[in-house]
Amino acid sequence: MENVTLTNVTVSPNCLAEKVILITGASDGIGRALALAAAKHGANLIILGKSLKKLESLYDDIVAANAPEPAIHPLNLQLIEQTQADELAQCIYNMFGRLDAIVHNAGISGQITPLEHLEPKKWQEVIHLNLTVPYLLTHSLLPLLRNSQQASILFTSADEARQAKAYWSAYSASKFGIMGLAQSLHEELHDNTDIRVNCINPKAVRTNLRIKAYPGIDPLTYATPEEIVPYYLYLLSQQATHLRGKCILFPV
Numbered sequence: 386m387e388n389v390t391l392t393n394v395t396v397s398p399n400c401l402a403e404k405v406i407l408i409t410g411a412s413d414g415i416g417r418a419l420a421l422a423a424a425k426h427g428a429n430l431i432i433l434g435k436s437l438k439k440l441e442s443l444y445d446d447i448v449a450a451n452a453p454e455p456a457i458h459p460l461n462l463q464l465i466e467q468t469q470a471d472e473l474a475q476c477i478y479n480m481f482g483r484l485d486a487i488v489h490n491a492g493i494s495g496q497i498t499p500l501e502h503l504e505p506k507k508w509q510e511v512i513h514l515n516l517t518v519p520y521l522l523t524h525s526l527l528p529l530l531r532n533s534q535q536a537s538i539l540f541t542s543a544d545e546a547r548q549a550k551a552y553w554s555a556y557s558a559s560k561f562g563i564m565g566l567a568q569s570l571h572e573e574l575h576d577n578t579d580i581r582v583n584c585i586n587p588k589a590v591r592t593n594l595r596i597k598a599y600p601g602i603d604p605l606t607y608a609t610p611e612e613i614v615p616y617y618l619y620l621l622s623q624q625a626t627h628l629r630g631k632c633i634l635f636p637v
Contacts, residue, residue, distance in 0.1 A: 387632065420443055
């Protein structure tokens with residue numbers, strides 16, 4: 386996929402009005418910041434995460450901001466199978482009848498270690514959450530996306546999707562896989578649907594995943610999730626309908 390760097394994006398206050406958007410990994414970091422901002426810009430959200438307590442806290446913040454009331458869907462994605470993905474699709478259909486966007490934000494870095502020391506269970510956890518889960522959810526939710534006039538699927542990529550790093554084999558493999566999945570899906574959909582498929586590479590952002598992976602680096606040197614949220618909002622809005630089959634980079 387071609388890299389495209391977004392610069393100087395601006396969005397209107399109601400750029401996501403009436404949009405039905407699913408955000409995975411909404412409990413923390415980028416997902417939480419995006420959910421709060423998207424709701425403030427008018428989106429009807431399905432916030433999905435493992436921690437019900439954190440989702441309820443996010444719900445309270447969204448409602449306190451006088452934004453549309455979100456739907457909470459607590460789910461441990463490490464344990465998800467196709468049945469649970471289908472049940473999520475049915476819930477969204479019952480509530481909204483369609484889905485305008487998926488943001489595949491949930492992910493883990495996993496065990497950072499030489500391959501010979503990488504436990505098979507840890508390998509499977511990373512591949513499942515970072516690659517298999519986006520497949521399962523997209524597979525189940527595509528019919529709902531087809532019910533939207535301008536749907537968007539945003540996968541989360543990383544620098545490791547183009548240049549693998551020593552000791553990051555599981556993570557790198559999962560992100561190479563995401564790029565392949567996204568590109569293949571784009572080729573399937575771009576000529577016969579209005580569904581836009583893109584990848585997002587947020588690079589170094591001040592999240593728990595990044596801080597845990599690089600404990601020796603001052604977190605204050607990283608961009609905050611709030612700093613990159615406007616780019617997500619732009620990509621989810623009608624302003625970005627020309628971007629299809631791209632890997633989006635942010636200048637922060």
